[in-house]
Amino acid sequence: MKSYVSALILLCSLCLLNSAAVATEGQALEAKMLLENLAFPQGKRVPYSETQLNPMLKEPVRQTGHVEITQDGAFVMQVATPRPELRRLDKGKLSLKRPSRSALKRNPNQALAKARARTLSLNPEHGGHLVLLAITQVLSGDIDALNQHFVLQGTPGDPWRVVLTPKNAKVKKRLQRLELLGTGDQLVSLYTQRTNDAWQKLIFSASELSADEN
């Protein structure tokens, strides 16, 4: 009798495991399909707002500007407020232009153009860098590159949802997950949950979703 019970339990466990694996595999396929259907316009500026909160802040801070996937595949993020800044991600490198406040006061129109660019190679083992790489890969449709560093889970619907969980254990300690929310072939927001109660949310296309929903 005991052996029958054991066999039954084993069989049930195997079924459960199998169904979990099938579900995960299915979710990964869903995620892939959802992301492949994304139609982020190339060469067109899309307005965005970015909000973040961490333990050093008493309230969320907000940035606005526009993002663009250029014709040559680079991701450009131009911060307009509160202070102009230009970030360009191209082939794994980040070029950052940030004028000083005094330069902005002296020449507000030219300060950004004249600011010296700092260029850095992004390291996928760095949580902050991986987020930037992931944004570029999502918007440029490079799903294979995304698959290298994240486990993808998609939930279809309207809005649909794709969750990216870092594969690297070291990164996992700093970055819990990325959550993409979209409708149809449009990406609406990208939410980043870091460890220690820190989060960041990027909303595209003047969406009605507000930062404090989270």
Place this chain on the structure above:
Amino acid sequence: MSQTRRICLLLGAIALLACVAALRLQLSYDLAFFLPPANTEAQQILLERVGQGPGAQLTFVVLPQVAPPTSNQATAEIEAASLAAAIRKLPQVQRVLPEMLSLGMEQIPPVLWDNRVLLADLPTNKGQWLEALGTTLDDMMFASDASERAVLAGDPTLASLEALQQFTRLANDQQFSSTEQQVLLVQASAAAFDLDSQTQLVDDLRNLLKQNGVTTAQLYGSGVYGVDLQRSVQREATLYSLIASVALLALLFLYLRSASLVLIAGLPLLAGGMAGLAVLALVFSEVHGITLAFGFTLLGVAVDYPLHLVVHKQVHQQQGVQAAESIWPTLRLGVLSTAIAYLAFALSGSQGLQQLGLFALVGICAAALASAWLCPSDQAAPLQTLNQPTAPTTQAPQQRVQLRHWPWLLALLVTTPILASLPMFSDDLSSLTPVPSETLAADAKLRESLGVTNMRHLIALRGANQELLLQQTEEVTTILQEAVTTGELAAYQSITSLLPSEQRQVARRQSATSEATIDGFNAALAELPFAPDAFSSFRKMLEQQRTSNERLDWQTLTSEPSLHTAVNNLMYSTDDGWVSLVFLAGMQDPAKLQTKIEALEIAQWIDLKAASLTLAADYRSRVLKLLVVAIAGIALLLLTLTRKPQRVLWLLGSGAATLACAMLGSLLLQGLLSLFDLMALTLVAGLGLDYSLFYSKPTTGSEQQTQQQATARAVLLCALSSLLVFGILACSSIPLLRGIGTTVACGVVAAYLLARFGRYAKAPS
């Protein structure tokens, strides 16, 4: 005394000398040994810092890009980043560029973190704090974890990171990767001349690349060249010495047909080499590897001495006469003349050339004495039963040696105009290194494209004490900072970024802990979205600084392993006091900046390229002057000992023509001449003089023809053996060895032909 006994005694002496050399000899591969003495301040700085500047400690790892360079580039860069992370873990590595933007606490040495308030001026009012904390807010966008936020919380102006970044900042860091290659810049913790550490680093790097499946990566940098030079000199010196020795032995055996005669011909050379080594080991604490490689080359002339004696003795014995002693005066003349030429190098000033000159000088004298010992002029006993196939059997009519002047005149007439129309000498110090010119060109291109700290211009300050020197350096950096702000200069590296003067440290501490500063900080913080306790660690540090009297000093900084090399590069002590160097990167107009710096009248603008060119030119001029004096000395010696002006004129004329032919051959086959080619030409002069002396040797008495025959055979054997040895050397893959081989081989051919056809035997009237 029997021949066997003489050989045994000589072998004993050689063994004794070898023991002395083995016990005392310390080898070095520091190329600075071959650099000439300095005459100016700029040259002094150049020599003091050679191999120690920030650029010299870099190793470039060039990874080939995947082909075709399309969308895989991003993946390749990510692979390069993980390779860089593995390289960072090597014990001899200080840092690897490009570095990710990281605010990690682990990056900052504790000594800098604890004294961060002393490293930069803090904002002093609310407006300045608003700007500074606004930047902190922006930086927080990249702070992905608690450790990074802890850095911002404790050092909101990032003074500690800024001070560190002075030493990693590059002008064109976006050039690290292209469609053709990925470059990783490895900064070693040891200086380029610390060959043990560099060897370990280069081996570890190569192993790591191999383990990661990167088999086609190229390594560049002073340390790599030093390690490769050491290995290639050892490998090639061993290989070519072996090949040349076997070939020489085969030639001698074919010619002399006697193993014991070959032994007698070889032993003086061995004795000369061992004597040279023993003397070097006793006189110098370290002997350069190149000295040994080239010393034995220069000693090649000594193989002629026993050959002359053996061949003359052979021929004379066949003729039934013992007249070998008759060549001793000629041989002595050759030895003395060559010794004078090598003496010029021993007096040259560079330690490397001094060693080389002394080694060759002692070597040829010892080889001549050993030859005399083995073939004494009063020895009547036959050396061997000879099997001489071409021995004349009949007595020919007596002839007289006549000298022709037209061959050397013709050679000079043909070669001199061509030589005059060609650039002759390279004043580039890099020509003194045996590193292939293609490698140096690739290195220079890499440095230029990456904008690595300008290796050409720097600013030097000297001071009797550290404090005064630091204050003066701060005056200079004020001007440099203005140049950075206006874009005239991309960046600079100065000791004052890590070690401000005591005067400035006191002022910064007072300002940072003043009420105005703290009030301004609090007021700005209230207007920004920071939590009230966001900078509690910063506040705590300011509180501690209020009562602290600690100072940052040179000893504390140099005791921090990660800062030791950088601090020592930027400020070091000499016999005359302290020197502070400021390195510059990305200059728009060097002359304009030079004018501003020189106007301060406390610092010297150093153009290392100009200094190196003048250094090489001054040195060449000095060596040439010494050689002219040596030639004059040789002419005087020849005139005094031969008392025949016509013969001396012929000897000097043939020597000059030989040198002109060798120079022309060398210029046409390998390009501009370096200091090492001057040494090769000195050897050519020694060999040429040797051949000419024997061919012009007057013969008397009934054995005239025998002597002439012996001379012809001996000189031919000498020329063939030299041509063989140096011809083999001309096949070396080390450009310097190849150059010497080419120059001497050309010279030997010219010297032999000029001596051979510059005399003829005239029947008596």
